[in-house]
Amino acid sequence: MAFRQQSSTMLVALPLLAATALIVLASSPARADRCDDLAVQLKNQVDGLNVGRTAANVIYLSHPLAKEITLGCPGRNVAHQLFAKATSRKPTPAFFELVASAGAIIFTLPKDDMRNGASRCIKRMGLFAGDDVSMRYRRLDMRCSRTKADASITISRGTDE
8 A cells, every 4th residue: 555655646746846857957048059158258358359250160250351260160170179270371460369369279388379370381382381281289289371462361279189
């Protein structure tokens, strides 16, 4: 007799517990993707940066100093990726500041280190190294390239680091 009484109270308590769990889950705010949060953080901390659309794990950003700037979201091989294309073949110091500011937020490194790494990568391009340079700096992969009209830099960190 005692067993029947416990099972009937459990039958009543189980739906009540499930309803309470649904209310708690429904009342919690929806969380955006971590990459979207990072893009909003970039927009708030870098002057003049605007967040555009998202397509195929890439968030397109815009800034007056860059012809093109994107934030690559984590994927199979890359944790995060920053791509920036300067408006000229020889980037201005303001462009390096933009890359350093964004890179410092994305990769959680000091801004001075990001500025030094980006400027080293761009300055290595030339007669001996060519127009496509890859290097490692502070556990980051940096790839710089240039054409007759513009220069670009890609900074990324692998998922294994």
